[in-house]
Amino acid sequence: MPDADVDDRAEARAASGGVWEKLYEAFGRPRGPSRPEAWRSPLRGPWLTSLFGSVLLVGIPVMFITGLVSYAAYDPRLPGNDTTPTHGILGFYLFDWLTSPSWIYRVSQGIHVILGFALTPIVLAKLWSVMPKFFAWPPVRSIAMLLERLSLALLVGGVIFQFFTGIFDVEYFYFWNFSFYDAHFYGAWAFMAGFVIHVGLKFPTMRRSLRTRRLRDELRCPLSDTRPEPSDESGLVAVAPAAPTLSRRGLLGLVGATSLATIVFTAGENIGGWTRAIALLAPRGRSYGSGPTDFQINKTAAVVGVTQQKIDQWTLEIVGAKKLVLTRAQLMSLPQSTQRLPIACVEGWATEQTWTGIPLAHLASMAGIDKPRGVQVNSLQPPGGFGATYLSAEQILDPRSLLALKVNGVDLSIDHGFPARNIIPAAPGVHNTKWVNKLTFHD
Ligand SMILES: Nc1nc2c(c(=O)[nH]1)N[C@H]1C(S)=C(S)[C@@H](COP(=O)(O)O)O[C@H]1N2
Numbered sequence: 001m002p003d004a005d006v007d008d009r010a011e012a013r014a015a016s017g018g019v020w021e022k023l024y025e026a027f028g029r030p031r032g033p034s035r036p037e038a039w040r041s042p043l044r045g046p047w048l049t050s051l052f053g054s055v056l057l058v059g060i061p062v063m064f065i066t067g068l069v070s071y072a073a074y075d076p077r078l079p080g081n082d083t084t085p086t087h088g089i090l091g092f093y094l095f096d097w098l099t100s101p102s103w104i105y106r107v108s109q110g111i112h113v114i115l116g117f118a119l120t121p122i123v124l125a126k127l128w129s130v131m132p133k134f135f136a137w138p139p140v141r142s143i144a145m146l147l148e149r150l151s152l153a154l155l156v157g158g159v160i161f162q163f164f165t166g167i168f169d170v171e172y173f174y175f176w177n178f179s180f181y182d183a184h185f186y187g188a189w190a191f192m193a194g195f196v197i198h199v200g201l202k203f204p205t206m207r208r209s210l211r212t213r214r215l216r217d218e219l220r221c222p223l224s225d226t227r228p229e230p231s232d233e234s235g236l237v238a239v240a241p242a243a244p245t246l247s248r249r250g251l252l253g254l255v256g257a258t259s260l261a262t263i264v265f266t267a268g269e270n271i272g273g274w275t276r277a278i279a280l281l282a283p284r285g286r287s288y289g290s291g292p293t294d295f296q297i298n299k300t301a302a303v304v305g306v307t308q309q310k311i312d313q314w315t316l317e318i319v320g321a322k323k324l325v326l327t328r329a330q331l332m333s334l335p336q337s338t339q340r341l342p343i344a345c346v347e348g349w350a351t352e353q354t355w356t357g358i359p360l361a362h363l364a365s366m367a368g369i370d371k372p373r374g375v376q377v378n379s380l381q382p383p384g385g386f387g388a389t390y391l392s393a394e395q396i397l398d399p400r401s402l403l404a405l406k407v408n409g410v411d412l413s414i415d416h417g418f419p420a421r422n423i424i425p426a427a428p429g430v431h432n433t434k435w436v437n438k439l440t441f442h443d
């Protein structure tokens with residue numbers, strides 16, 4: 001039966017007026033993995049590919065939107081915050097990042113990172129399902145196909161690049177020498193260009209293919225009844241299928257279970273509580289303090305070169321219409337406010353704590369600026385590793401935005417930013433500067 005299929009195909013080629021023979025004369029005969037006969041899995045077919053595709057059709061736009069939200073949350077329009085100054089119209093949608101609800105970045109970025117993990121097995125399964133196409137020979141047969149192939153280069157290159165850089169960033173493997181943030185941003189747009197073209201070209205095929213089988217039936221179909229999808233023009237169905245060693249439901253179960261496992265082993269970094277303990281795939285924020293300061297630490301003081309000596313000599317400089325220099329004791333004697341706010345890192349982890357300190361708006365008015373337009377925040381950390389960040393008027397004026405001196409009723413620990421750190425509702429973790437030593441308010 002498989003051989004008959006090969007013959008059918010040869011006949012079809014002969015019937016098509018020898019077009020294939022002419023192409024082979026021009027390009028050479030297909031060899032190795034370019035021979036259609038080389039791909040033998042009986043599970044490959046348009047239905048299977050379309051099923052994975054339909055999951056990604058929903059998942060990838062969610063990744064894109066939450067990614068853009070994160071880009072906006074970094075407030076790249078504020079001076080000094082933008083590491084992608086050539087973004088041009090790609091920043092058309094930017095808006096001043098919100099301060100309410102305070103959990104918005106935690107949820108949005110948690111979805112981005114955890115969904116990214118969960119979609120990875122599906123991306124891999126889909127790439128596997130279309131693998132013969134990558135080796136199709138001759139590679140290009142018409143102008144239309146050339147354009148399709150170019151869009152596929154963006155799509156496949158893009159999906160690999162985005163998932164690879166995203167996962168490796170979260171997992172602390174920085175073996176590249178470009179900025180993750182910039183590359184992931186521009187990569188997202190290139191990927192989405194390929195994605196939109198691909199969906200435009202393939203959506204009708206996907207819908208048609210999904211109607212050829214019912215998922216429910218496949219989930220009931222054992223290995224012994226597993227047959228290839230009917231052969232067609234898609235180039236996905238094996239012309240000489242091997243006997244199945246795995247049922248379709250077995251494959252779907254494997255992919256689905258792997259996807260679910262990534263959720264179980266990452267979601268705890270964002271949700272917290274007892275689930276934190278099983279977030280084995282999430283190394284971020286695994287260092288902790290002790291007692292009331294027992295929560296995630298991204299970078300310890302030692303790692304970034306904040307020494308005890310620098311802390312001992314610390315004072316806070318506040319610059320505005322006038323300049324003030326304050327000691328920690330002076331700060332402690334100012335009116336304090338206590339707020340329960342999360343730190344939510346771009347890498348997906350989050351932790352909510354109770355912070356006590358001075359509202360930034362109060363510090364602005366002490367510096368003689370009642371209507372601040374923004375504030376530049378500097379820290380004890382030697383420049384290079386962690387630049388100044390800039391906060392918006394809305395962030396300063398939100399009464400919950402604090403220069404925190406205490407957390408959970410005790411002084412900040414050094415690793416959590418002692419003597420003073422910013423804590424801003426709904427801001428990405430990176431804007432919660434630790435070891436703050438200078439605030440420059442602008443009006
Ligand atoms: N000075 C300084 N502040 C910083 C950082 C840093 O590296 N240096 N990391 C930021 C990032 S990326 C995050 S997610 C939070 C983490 O806060 P934590 O270490 O107290 O959990 O601090 C932010 N503040």
Ligand SMILES: [Mo]
Pocket residue numbers: 298344345346347429430
């Ligand atoms: Mo972060």
